[in-house]
Amino acid sequence: MRTRRFDRIGNGGLTFTELGLGTAPFGNLYKAITEAEADAVLEAAWTSGVRYIDTAPQYGYGLSETRLNRFLRGVKRDDYVISTKVGRLLKACPPAERSGQGKFFDTPSRREVFDYSYDGVMRSFEASLERLGLDRVDILFAHDLDVFTHGSQAALDERLEAFMRSGYYALLSLRDQGAIRAFGAGVNEWQSCETMARRGDFDLFLLAGRYTLLEQQALDSFLPLCEARGIGIVLGGPYNSGLLATGPRPGAFYNYNPAPAEILDRTGRLQAVCQRHGVRLIEAALRFPLAHPAVVSVIPGGQSAAEVRGNLDILGATIPDALWADLKREGLLAPNAPVPGEARS
Template identity: 55%
Template sequence: MNEVATVALSLRSGLKLSPLGFGTAPLGNLYAPLSEDSAAATVRAALDAGITYVDTAPFYGLGLAEDRLGRILPDDVTVSTKVGRLLEDCSPEEATPEMFVDVPSRKVVFDYSYDGVMRSFESSVSRLGRTPEILLIHDIDPGTHGQEVSDAHMNSLLRGGGYRALEELRTSGSIRAIGAGVNAWEICERLLGEGDFDCFLLAGRYTLLEQEAQATFLPLCAARDVGIIIGGPYNSGILATGPVSGARYDYEPAPPEILARVADIERVCKAHDVTLIAAALHFVLAHPVVRAVIPGAAAPEEVAANARLYATKVPPALWHDLRAEGLIRADVPLPGDDHAA
């Protein structure tokens, strides 16, 4: 296994993460089936690359990703999983796989209450064959449910005991850290006003293309020693493919204004002989509150490609040119700054 430096998730948790983590949605047969042998080989490739942090969720393949990790993952790897979705066995016509294929016949029941959190945690422990170190509240944001339903779930979390369950698990030492895994920084900022969290997994909302979270949320995390894990560093693909026909942004075809902005960013990257995807990966890791980034992989070759991107050297002049052209915010930390992670 390659040796990779680790960073602290937060002082209180005492957890150390590899800055390059491993996102496991593809292990749940995201969009396409993955054989058991291919899934195992992909996990082994991540371990061999020195990755010591893995993120998963019951939702990924309706338990399939957790089951697959449980068959191969060693105990010395830090694992985060999620609560909020309970999985119930059902007939095939009742199943709710959404974007996952060839998965168990199960349906998702959203439950952010005390009982829901505890049941979700126990089920994940059973599938993983171990206790995860980090528990994240999954997709409680209005973008997933709509404002009214999201508010009801927040009430269940905060008044119905879901947050109390997380605190009890952390206080007892069953887990080491609690947070949320969502697609919107605003709900994380609200949660920080309601409870004591160690970290947030923020998908797609702090990237080379988007930095609105820097206005208030990320400085608040810095002040409170709250670690950020970045999911979706490529905004669903466009920062990996560039502004090509059919490029996707937030899981939808990219609109013209996004295509144009990405084209400008890519132009600056090419001037410095850096690929867009490498710049996207290194940019997010520069922020001092970002502790890890978790690009997914569905094959050993994709793990190796992520490791090569992580090892890529990016000249500081690239970031300063992007800033000079107004393509990134003036107040975001840049790679190479003294405070970079």
């Protein structure tokens, strides 16, 4: 599998595989999976050449990290890059009070507490090391500093201010000490990423679903800022919650909710252009974001070993240059969107 080297500050850097593995499914997101199923997904990803893994305390309220522990004990630590997240502390609680009910299933009885303070970041980091069974992680992302999570711009502003005044300096200290190689934020909105990038010295952002075949507004200001400052982007959610994988089917989801009519229509037009070129929509969706020079890896979901192996086949599909030209000609891609095969000055 092809890799991308990232070394923004000259501290040795990191090597990302273009295809990464997101482990929210290991936390029983939307449905419970067995230990054997989780192990099979990890083995399929590793055999396929995936060497970048992303997790978080929130994913199954510790379950994703502990499931990774078993697998990671069997591979060499220097053979992979791993990121986890900070911003939530997990507190033991009665089963009826556990967080994530209706979203994460059969998880430990834990209640999440948002904490973006210096001490909160350090405690979260130490707890993740224990769950993972590691003595270091490569990247820490401040998790979910966005309106989607906190409900309003005012609530986000309060959380973000608390983080920049306190927790940010914990991440900076950990990087300066060499305890981590890089830090950033994992969020659902590019606008909050841009705010942080203008206020601090961030290395990477994990951006979920905001630079895809359906959305390129981040090209207006945020992605040029990343290029100028050497900030890397891990692109999560390249299928926008599944719509770009399934096509405009009834009941298809877009950004965690049923897709509205105008999005279904746009997806149908994207799919029609792809079909004219003998390309599946899912193939174009996975390849597109990797053409941007700031993007270091794409992490689609994979709930089964077959899906993980399928992602590798999807990424390897042959896509003619004319497809991208037609998408731009029909107004379905931003005119300034980098596309595969395009020369960059």
